[in-house]
Amino acid sequence: MASIEDVAKKARVSVTTVSRALNNHPYVSEKTKKKIEKAMADLNYFPNNVAQQLRGKKSKMIGVIISYITNPFFAYLVNEIEKTALAKGYNLVVLQTQGNLELEDFFIQLISKKQLDGIIVTNLEHATDNIVQLIDEGKIILCNRYIGSKDLPVIQIDEEAASYQGTKFLIEKGHRKIAFCTGNIRNAHDHRFKGFLKTLKEAGIEFSDTDYYENILGAAGGRQFLQKMMATDTLRPTAVFSNGDEVAAGIISEARKFQLTIPTDLAVLGFDDQPMAALTNPEITTIHQPIEEMGRLAAEALIAKIEEQPVPKAAPLETRLIVRESV
Amino acid sequence: MASIEDVAKKARVSVTTVSRALNNHPYVSEKTKKKIEKAMADLNYFPNNVAQQLRGKKSKMIGVIISYITNPFFAYLVNEIEKTALAKGYNLVVLQTQGNLELEDFFIQLISKKQLDGIIVTNLEHATDNIVQLIDEGKIILCNRYIGSKDLPVIQIDEEAASYQGTKFLIEKGHRKIAFCTGNIRNAHDHRFKGFLKTLKEAGIEFSDTDYYENILGAAGGRQFLQKMMATDTLRPTAVFSNGDEVAAGIISEARKFQLTIPTDLAVLGFDDQPMAALTNPEITTIHQPIEEMGRLAAEALIAKIEEQPVPKAAPLETRLIVRESV
């Protein structure tokens, strides 16, 4: 592997001059530049990024911590982050926790080890002092979800307003007994659940804890929800706030096995507006999240901070109800 | 940011000794080790990976070139590659071409620039000399699909056998006019289409070029296919080899709009066996690919080659027909 010194020798100039040519420094004569370019081509030379980094340059690598890339929501988010990063000359490392929160610390250490210039964290539960400091230093950006107690900046939709939107629609359709599914376990800072409860209260509807289903993840979770719901001997809910289109798709598929008709026997509200929401039968009524915008904003903010540029101001991330067939 | 020298000063030993403690070198007394560990903790020290790399260590980063992470097939493949890599101490960089093949070269240069130790290429069309050389050097592994003319090792299913499997089933179900969808444009090295044609020929069925649909991508592509098919004034096919579950889901959804019943009016065969195949109505009959195994094997092979270890021998990747409802 050719080094800058090889190039310098071949072009009969100093290493300094080669470096200057490489970095488009002014004050390199056209003639010299040509010679150097020829030498680089002959030697099939590529500058060693590692050496450049050691001299203070950035790694031009950022990371994104997600739970599962197989969750389409994250696939779309990662897609947008990657595209934005690439356009700004950064590559993206995917860091999956797969539910193992200890990995989070390990991933975040990659910043201290200089492997990564920064990280986008998409689903933080607990913000350690270290994380708070890295946020202050502009090396960590929170995106999508943070359910801890500290007051930290997060690039996200207005979670409470979004679930208000959806819940209100269910109530308008006449539902008074509505189940709530969540992928997490019950948490005081779950703004989506807060918005849900608030809307119910506003309408004078009481929520029964037996209608709260936690740890419901993906299509399999949706199926489990339906099975559990059918197995209870109390009065069944007539609608469900599924908190995800995958969950909704699982519910709809399982409902067919129980010969339940959607939405007449059970109304199913999705969340996210993933492409799959238009592929089920019936199609999923859901709440659209501007996921592309969210990913782009997070990447732009992180890179701006890394490069010590002002973070561009952005419009708020707005959700909207997409009415299809499942409610 | 504390450096090894800071640690050495604080622990009152030489930099050499700190380095040795860091690398679990023998011949460091327990007492010294303790002192050093304390100093490292006090200073919140992390070794600078960049400096380590410059001294010849690996970057412990590998890449995977894919078209779109939003394609669930790739999301699942990336998931498995990432998990395998992580277990071996490597991180994974996602490199999306989004159909722009020029990016491929750019991504591959990351190896020469020492940013990445190696790359898994999932959908190569044309193998340049540079790529062939990197394959020889064990820095590139081909996985999933390579449709060029050179004879190169690829970690993949037996494409021809897989489409034979599916096509045969369609024929057994009585279909004699079967459409073929592909995401690419027509190519002599498309083994899936070869297997399709071969099966037809074996059954004495002729294939009409008007039943070949190229550039059909994702659910939107499936919808387009159905619209085109319905618009032709020639005899319509009674079945379609969709070449992907997303495409199949799009066809099924669009068929409902045309009041076509699946599978009686049109049998739809998927490919991949993605989770979504069990979520549509009717559910998708498809060909299962061992995608987890494929991702794992590719990551293991690449890392073995990077570390100059023997590549573990693996069982062949077997596909199987999953009969659901759409055929």
Add this chain to the structure above:
DNA sequence: CTGAAAGCGCTTACAG
């Protein structure tokens, strides 16, 4: 416009 030299933070042969 060009070059000699220091130094980024490590590891490792060499010497003790």
Add this chain to the structure above:
DNA sequence: CTGAAAGCGCTTACAG
């Protein structure tokens, strides 16, 4: 068991 010094491949003040 420990340390002084060279060197990985660059960039950048400094000097000309």
